[in-house]
Amino acid sequence: DNAITLMLAVGGSTNAIVHLLAIAGRAGVPLTLDRFHELSARTPLMVNVRPAGEHLVEQVFHAGGIPAVMKSIETLLHTDALTVSGKTVADNLPSGISTAADVIATIDAPFQPPQGLAVVRGNLAPTGAVIKCSAATPALLVHQGPAVVFDDMRDMMARFDDPDLDVTADSVLVLRNAGPRGAPGMPEWGQLPIPSKLLRQGVTDMVRISDARMSGTAYGTCVLHVSPESAAGGPLGLVRDGDIIALNAHAGTLDLLVPDDELATRQAPPPRHRQRRGYAAMYVDRVLQADRGCDFDFLVGRSEQPENEPDAIFDGWVGGW
Template sequence: MTSGPGGLRSAKWFAGQNVPGFVHRSAMRASGFSRMAFEGKPIVGICNSWSEVVNCNMHFRGMADSVRRGVLAAGGFPLEFPTISLGEQLMKPTTMLFRNLMAMDVEESIRAYPFDAVVLLGGCDKTVPAQLMGAASADVPAIVLTGGPAAPAVFNGKQLGVGTDLWEYIDDVRAGRMSMADYELLEAAAGPSRGHCPEMGTASTMATIVEGLGMTLPGTAAVPAMDSRRLHVAEECGARAVGLALEGLRPSHILTPEAFDNAITLMLAVGGSTNAIVHLLAIAGRAGVPLTLDRFHELSARTPLLVNVRPAGEHLVEQVFHAGGIPAVMKAAEALLHTDALTVTGKTVADNLPTAAATDTDVIASPAAPFQPPNGLAVLRGNLAPDGAVIKCSAATPALLVHRGPAVVFENMRDMMARYDDPDLPVTADSVLVLRSAGPRGAPGMPEWGQLPIPSKLLKQGVTDMVRISDARMSGTAYGTCVLHVSPESAVGGPLGLVRDGDVITLDAHNGTLDVLVSDSELDARRATIPVVKARPTRGYAAMYVDRVLQAHQGCDFDFLTGRSAHPEDEPDAIFDGWVGGW
């Protein structure tokens, strides 16, 4: 049995005939493992984000068992370890506040323990990027295994996603078009199985991106959570982790600029979540790849929408699976990809592509006949967003992508919740709703508040969309003409904090501009009246977060975590050999 350059990393723990080797082997034997089970074999860590408070990840115990079978079958030795788990629905104030904490947990666990490779088992929105960030920094061979989309809900004979359809029904209730009795029936039907959101929300987008980056086996992203083939994939990922350990194939070999181009292209082709932009920027920062918002804009200009999935289309991710999965999407987008990029299979993207295109063109289109033309995502700049903002054009109202209207400003989420349904709110369909103090530091944590609700008096008039601007994020399941991630955020002095009710705001998504029609001198005068010191958490993780988090256009990572740590091969032997001395 061979291994990559430098041999097995775990040998530093277990191979020495000295006090450290004795203690490490003894610890394993105290856990019930004989030397025959682990000595001289690749040790594969199963990084499990299972939790009973995260419904997306509730089936991970069974998946971990399948990974374990694959590791053993390939001649490795599996060791499962837990990390914190981040669940969108129950975790407050927002999972994004804790993404970096989970990334630290994953990174330090990988580095501190004797793993030759790791399988990253994640599903819910922030778990996958957090694991990738940690793995990129630790740079131990790694492969990602996502949890798969949940079974679709069925209500009144219609298949539903988790969020996309819910937002419509919420508006129906607020407008008086749906009774509370029917709404309660919807609640009972909305979550029929474990697994992440079955539309192209953030979780499905991140699973797609993982395939685009080359960090998982082809075809894993879209396999439904409750399909037995999800367990087959888990076994294959476990077996491949052993191969990665022996070959020494690390994330740094795979997470190249070309890989990030491929991931962005796929994100655009499937109409993916804008949340993925922040996560990709953070992962790239860990990998040492100089990715910027401008690259998203450049790739959007050439990439059409090839997948007909909500919220940008009509189907769910399960239909994508049956149409050939993400490999079929990559085949359709082949001309736009760096097909010579390396993947965790040890082969290139070109080697992994299917030979034929998808046959169900109602789900996966050809580039010659896409569902929407390029420019499904726009990066905006102007005096409201000097460092950039984003808008998902593919899920917006086309007529609103160029718009001019007066601002209706909400100082924070509490202010918005108190006033947006006030019948006296001075708002019309042409107004531009503005929410501030919702960014990385201001909220804190940059919650998914960017899909500001349409005031009920407008809903009752038949208004279904309007321009909304914030320094927040938006659920990947959501839709509408929402300008997001305005940077710098208002809490650090960004121009969004200077907007007043009635100021005219202009949006031109086609030309990438976002401006408030107020002179520079007037903005400067307003800035001078805003207090410099803002309230902030005073203790614990939240205090560290607001002090060290980067802005949205930089991925919202901590400033002290960008880049890789020292490579595992450079770990000093003194840590192991100099502890008590050799025998």
């Protein structure tokens, strides 16, 4: 909870969600996207740093850094938790709050209200997707628009600058086959570029949806980590140009407004590239979806025979030497 709360307070990267889910999975600790959503509902944005604010991370450091941020959200933390220093969180906190109020806020006057991160679900993301509301355009957090679909990154790069592309500012850009299996590797392709014809009209943001990730320094109304991904049979693979997509980040919903009987008749286009041999094939076969941390399925859960863990084996070798 402390790690998630701090990540939310600084407007941290959505990549942290995947990392924390994977760490929890290996440690055998139950953690789901729901917990991120719950903690987001109570945690405001406490730092005025890009992309959700004005300053660079360097200014946060000079204002007291992470210890000062933790002091400002002390009431939201489990301060009795033991840390790697051997002391509790409370013992490690500074005695006073940061005096740089334009960089690190007080809990009574945050830079943005809670819910800087939202988990959305619906028939387009049955097991979840995420959106960084603190770095999005507020007016787009509730939006309906027609889909403009790109089957993969190559398709997008070939067409997004086409002057004949049927796209408006109200459109919803969709990129599929960019997830753990489809890309493969779930690259940071989630901040889809605004088509040039719209940039010339002054459009600076629009709703974008993908099964990819996005850099923590990026800005935009981007729904990420759609699970299950299209390459794993997720409904993102069934979206067609012109389908109406409804996003409501406040309500936590993401839906494709197409009747179920119509969706049942559709088939998703297969990924253009299939991994058939070697490590890549093993990766695609065994990687988990984003809502479970994108780790290998055979690494989830702690070993019942710790003596067989690599570090224990290595200790034995050292002893033998």
